[in-house]
Amino acid sequence: MRAALALLSPIMLTVAVPFANRVEPRVFGFPFLLVWIVVWVAAAPLFLYGVYRLEPRREP
Amino acid sequence: MSHETVALAITGAILLGTVVFALYSVRRIKMDPTQYIVGGRSFGTLFLWILLAGEVYTSFTFLGAAGWAYGKGAPAFYILAYGTIGYIISYFYLPEVCRIGKEKHLLTSPDFFQARYGSKVLTTGVAVLQFLLIIPYVTLQLTGVQIVLSIAGYGHYDATVAVAAAFALIVIFTFTAGLHGAAWASIVKDALVLGAVIFAGVVLPLHFFGSFGTLFDRVLAASPHWLTLSAGSTPLGMNWFISTVLLTSIGFYMGPHSIAAVYSARDGDTIRRNAIFLPFYQIVLLLVFLAGFTALVVTPGLKGAAADQSFLLVVQRYYPAWVLGIIGGAGCLAALLPASAQLLGASSVFAKNVLGEVRWTRAFVIVIAAGAFVMWLFWNKTLVDLLLLYYNGVTQFTPAFIFGIYWKRASAWAIGSGIAAGEIVAFYLWHHSIQIWGVNPGFLALLVNLAVCVTVVWAEGASACATLA
Numbered sequence: 001m002r003a004a005l006a007l008l009s010p011i012m013l014t015v016a017v018p019f020a021n022r023v024e025p026r027v028f029g030f031p032f033l034l035v036w037i038v039v040w041v042a043a044a045p046l047f048l049y050g051v052y053r054l055e056p057r058r059e060p
Numbered sequence: 061m062s063h064e065t066v067a068l069a070i071t072g073a074i075l076l077g078t079v080v081f082a083l084y085s086v087r088r089i090k091m092d093p094t095q096y097i098v099g100g101r102s103f104g105t106l107f108l109w110i111l112l113a114g115e116v117y118t119s120f121t122f123l124g125a126a127g128w129a130y131g132k133g134a135p136a137f138y139i140l141a142y143g144t145i146g147y148i149i150s151y152f153y154l155p156e157v158c159r160i161g162k163e164k165h166l167l168t169s170p171d172f173f174q175a176r177y178g179s180k181v182l183t184t185g186v187a188v189l190q191f192l193l194i195i196p197y198v199t200l201q202l203t204g205v206q207i208v209l210s211i212a213g214y215g216h217y218d219a220t221v222a223v224a225a226a227f228a229l230i231v232i233f234t235f236t237a238g239l240h241g242a243a244w245a246s247i248v249k250d251a252l253v254l255g256a257v258i259f260a261g262v263v264l265p266l267h268f269f270g271s272f273g274t275l276f277d278r279v280l281a282a283s284p285h286w287l288t289l290s291a292g293s294t295p296l297g298m299n300w301f302i303s304t305v306l307l308t309s310i311g312f313y314m315g316p317h318s319i320a321a322v323y324s325a326r327d328g329d330t331i332r333r334n335a336i337f338l339p340f341y342q343i344v345l346l347l348v349f350l351a352g353f354t355a356l357v358v359t360p361g362l363k364g365a366a367a368d369q370s371f372l373l374v375v376q377r378y379y380p381a382w383v384l385g386i387i388g389g390a391g392c393l394a395a396l397l398p399a400s401a402q403l404l405g406a407s408s409v410f411a412k413n414v415l416g417e418v419r420w421t422r423a424f425v426i427v428i429a430a431g432a433f434v435m436w437l438f439w440n441k442t443l444v445d446l447l448l449l450y451y452n453g454v455t456q457f458t459p460a461f462i463f464g465i466y467w468k469r470a471s472a473w474a475i476g477s478g479i480a481a482g483e484i485v486a487f488y489l490w491h492h493s494i495q496i497w498g499v500n501p502g503f504l505a506l507l508v509n510l511a512v513c514v515t516v517v518w519a520e521g522a523s524a525c526a527t528l529a
């Protein structure tokens with residue numbers, strides 16, 4: 001689960017990029033490729049926070 | 061008063077004010093090597109965040125990102141992606157590096173090699189390599205300052221003297237205040253740069269086009285393929301994009317200055333929280349792209365390295381001198397603070413791991429800075445080429461850290477041969493400008509590095525078994 005959360009953004013920002021490599025559909029006027037990259041960059045902190053919360057409890 | 065006097069006076073006041081603020085903030089700290097090089101391992105989450113944002117986002121993150129958007133288009137987006145993945149990777153292994161650093165009192169990146177692999181030859185070799193790779197990066201920051209100062213001077217004077225003055229100020233500052241100083245000064249730098257980037261990426265496009273949609277319509281009307289990547293193995297095409305994002309994210313923290321920042325964290329959790337929050341700062345780069353695209357439509361026709369000046373020239377042409385002065389101040393700090401951290405990294409590595417005298421670190425800040433400045437004056441062009449080697453070169457150290465933590469059998473021989481093979485391949489491909497299938501040459505070098513490293517570990521295991529039998 002933690003690995004999946006951590007790997008999602010890196011996969012979407014590397015090997016999945018060929019599938020997002022187009023201008024249309026535009027989102028608020030932004031080209032699709034740029035939107036795709038920005039969305040996965042912005043999502044990364046949320047996923048990583050999930051990983052952080054799922055860490056086995058460390059001794060204080 | 062003339063334009064350039066106003067702009068340069070404001071830029072100068074910002075630089076001086078930041079240095080004075082930072083020096084005042086650190087006045088009570090007694091500078092032993094641990095305080096000086098790694099900030100006494102005392103930085104909490106917010107302070108470390110400020111320091112890292114201060115040293116990771118250099119003038120060339122900004123000038124370069126805008127310049128790439130202006131001169132190359134969609135390939136620029138790699139800059140947005142690689143930092144993000146770099147933070148995610150760092151979340152998993154840097155807390156361990158920080159913990160080991162604390163436990164074994166490490167100060168520099170090569171110290172980690174000594175502590176984990178126990179080989180003096182490996183440690184010294186890595187130290188020399190890191191030193192050689194970081195120096196072109198320091199001089200690149202000088203080029204950043206030069207671009208900013210000559211535009212703030214409206215091209216009416218030779219910026220070399222001003223660059224020398226600004227650099228001298230930052231060198232004296234680094235000598236006095238060490239890593240604590242860099243972190244305090246980063247508070248001003250991060251805030252100013254954020255303001256400048258919001259201006260350049262939001263105010264500029266809306267002023268000229270009314271909406272971002274119109275901006276992209278105009279870009280696409282001029283060149284329909286500007287906002288997408290070209291196919292597979294073409295230069296700066298898809299293969300290049302993916303391999304470059306992987307390479308640079310894997311090598312993201314491998315500069316000696318970045319490892320020093322990792323040691324400066326209070327504990328591993330501080331690093332984890334930073335890895336979570338730093339990608340938010342990446343979004344700022346989106347605004348820089350918008351500034352670059354705006355410049356492309358408003359002032360087209362800049363070629364090559366001149367593209368890096370694109371959005372500053374728009375500000376210079378269409379806005380009052382005081383706006384340019386503030387943005388110039390932000391730009392100079394964005395160059396000089398990373399230079400300060402890099403100088404500190406270079407001099408601590410050289411003094412501690414090459415010469416074996418950590419107490420010479422402070423003196424070497426001055427010596428190395430002077431050397432870097434002279435190199436910059438005379439071999440500017442060569443240095444820009446050398447910089448292409450930086451990421452390709454430093455990324456070869458990553459396996460040493462990750463295997464060092466998670467793979468017991470990784471030995472000095474295996475890591476050393478891997479690094480040597482990786483660096484030789486990286487240098488060879490760079491020297492002959494060879495590209496294979498459009499893949500980033502540093503990425504190929506990393507694959508060779510890993511293959512050699514794993515093979516040597518396997519061979520050692522086999523020979524150990526043979527001896528036992």
